[in-house]
Amino acid sequence: MNGDEARPGPLCLVTGATGYIGGRLVPELLDAGFRVRCLVRSPSRLRDHPWAREVEVAAADVCDADSVDRAMEGVDIAYYLVHSLGTGRDFEKTDREAARVFGGRARAAGVRRIVYLGGLTPQGVPERELSPHLRSRTEVGRILLGSGVPTTVLRAAVIIGSGSASFEMLRYLTERLPVMVTPSWVHTRIQPIAVRDVLRVLVGSATMPEEVNRAFDIGGPDVLTYRDMMIRYAAVADLPPRVILSVPVLTPGLSSLWVGLVTPVPRSIARPLTESLRHEVVCHEHGIEEYVPSPAGHPVPFDEAVRLALRRVREARVTTRWSSASLPGAPSDPLPTDPGWAGGSLYSDRRQILVDAPREALWRVIEGIGGDNGWYSLPLAWAARGWLDRLAGGVGLRRGRRDAQRLRVGDSLDFWRVEEIEPGHLLRLRAEMRLPGLAWLEMYAEGNGDGASRYRQRALFHPHGLLGHAYWWSVSPFHAAVFGGMARNIARAAARYESARQEEHRTAR
Incomplete structure (x- = not known):
């Protein structure tokens, strides 16, 4: 005891x-x-x-x-x-x-x-x-x-x-x-x-x-x-x-x-x-x-x-x-120890990849995502999703971002909103596009030793009614290209950023 x-x-x-x-x-x-x-x-x-x-x-x-x-x-x-x-x-x-x-x-x-x-x-x-x-x-x-x-x-x-x-x-x-x-x-x-x-x-x-x-x-x-x-x-x-x-x-x-x-x-x-x-x-x-x-x-x-x-x-x-956090909630809220079927449906797409760059370089790329920097996969697909959202009365991709390098909680980011940010580690975005449900995108930078890092990415969708379930299954065949490509390209961008930074450092010496 x-x-x-x-x-x-x-x-x-x-x-x-x-x-x-x-x-x-x-x-x-x-x-x-x-x-x-x-x-x-x-x-x-x-x-x-x-x-x-x-x-x-x-x-x-x-x-x-x-x-x-x-x-x-x-x-x-x-x-x-x-x-x-x-x-x-x-x-x-x-x-x-x-x-x-x-x-x-x-x-x-x-x-x-x-x-x-x-x-x-x-x-x-x-x-x-x-x-x-x-x-x-x-x-x-x-x-x-x-x-x-x-x-x-x-x-x-x-x-x-x-x-x-x-x-x-x-x-x-x-x-x-x-x-x-x-x-x-x-x-x-x-x-x-x-x-x-x-x-x-x-x-x-x-x-x-x-x-x-x-x-x-x-x-x-x-x-x-x-x-x-x-x-x-x-x-x-x-x-x-x-x-x-x-x-x-x-x-x-x-x-x-x-x-x-x-x-x-x-x-x-x-x-x-x-x-x-x-x-x-x-x-x-x-x-x-x-x-x-x-x-x-x-x-x-x-x-x-x-x-x-x-x-x-x-x-x-x-x-x-859903977020695996150990935060106290109200009695009506889900708990981390509830069975997996409790709390309603939650679909997820998870990706992770080793990055040939330190965590600081990876975080620089994560925090700079969106706006003029884009979303690191299939630009035409992201643009098409923005056009469709505007046709449905949503905000589309027109909002861009407040600052080209830094984000803070509450910032708009194209058709996302910054919901949580832990500098150097976590960026969580909540979707503000027109959807039959609620969606989040999480990006993590984690140290992996010897100057390398690990990138983790999680897309979450809580469907609203039968239409929400149908929406997820209709778009899930494209996730490998959209979310998989996004993870790979973020890793490459971090490696390029680190390589350029080291080259600049050598030149300065």
Whole structure:
């Protein structure tokens, strides 16, 4: 174990810290003054989190009583945020055994409270008729409530936030299919909840009175069908209205295959989620308000929750996950540890090449790109793209650049805008041409020793709707010539610049 031992406050044990909710809960607990210990099987998976050095880490498996015993030492509140969804057919058995171990070891360690995030279940439906996913979540909650440790079970339906499997399924279905033939479960009523509200209630549950040992329904202010959510997502994302036709013939298995064809969400996760969508999941009580009252503006309405989940894209910024930066973000934002299919589609073209010149010479060429210096590949193609952009009402290539040698953040550069610059290392440009999506171009200069350097180049495109995907695939055959040629010619220009500089130096001597 390691971490900041001097941090005051009760000690919280967070299981599932590498998961969607756990990874976002930890910084919220730290901000609230708690100490945090993360129980993970692979501690190395925490290293990309910006808060990794502020927590203790316990390497343990929730099914291994001995390792859980060690992780429970001195713990005041234990958050149970793990489940075996997507790991195989025996996930119900695995979840049952893990819950029994966790509850028993928490009681033996004198833990004051267990907080568990489960699933919202339909009222009046026998447990045996629930989907395996919801049935398992219900059983785990019951085991923890009977553990002898005061337990808060929070039952939520669809969580709205970038990285949530349910939200990502909604995102991809809506963005990729302007016309949909859907299963009948699109008419099932659901009460979604913003991830911000889930985290707020999770943190607030840590201070519940000792006598509280019960389950609470939690949800947002809107009760919607899945069809309603797709239509409203499209409106918030500025997509054309979606045409949604439902048919009764798609079984849960066929539904998951359909979802798998349209979205990158793994079938092992999509199937239990789609099976659960046949049940109406609406809050039937609001007892949580007595213990964790909602502040002004909460719970967050559905449209605002979607807007927050799309916030990084709306601000036209490369997201944390996309840029591989370890920057703290809002709870609705992607994290570096989210699965590759989370955060929406992002296409990329990557190039790198060794340069026979030092990094300083390479950076000189990178910073001088555009304007009269051009873009180092197929000038006619770049000119044609500029003409097409002007015909579509865009800025084209007419803006040039402010200074022939130097760039600064905010400068216009032909039909790009300088979004970020790290002198001597990184130039990131955001496209301002007319596109069915958002695009960036990144250029890196890196030292490679012995007077050489390495040039790295990355073109990124976040498509907007089906037209955005079609655009990327229509132009990708030309990337080898455009972007590949650009990388090669920048490397050659840097070598020529360095050769001329050395010749000038010799002549001066």
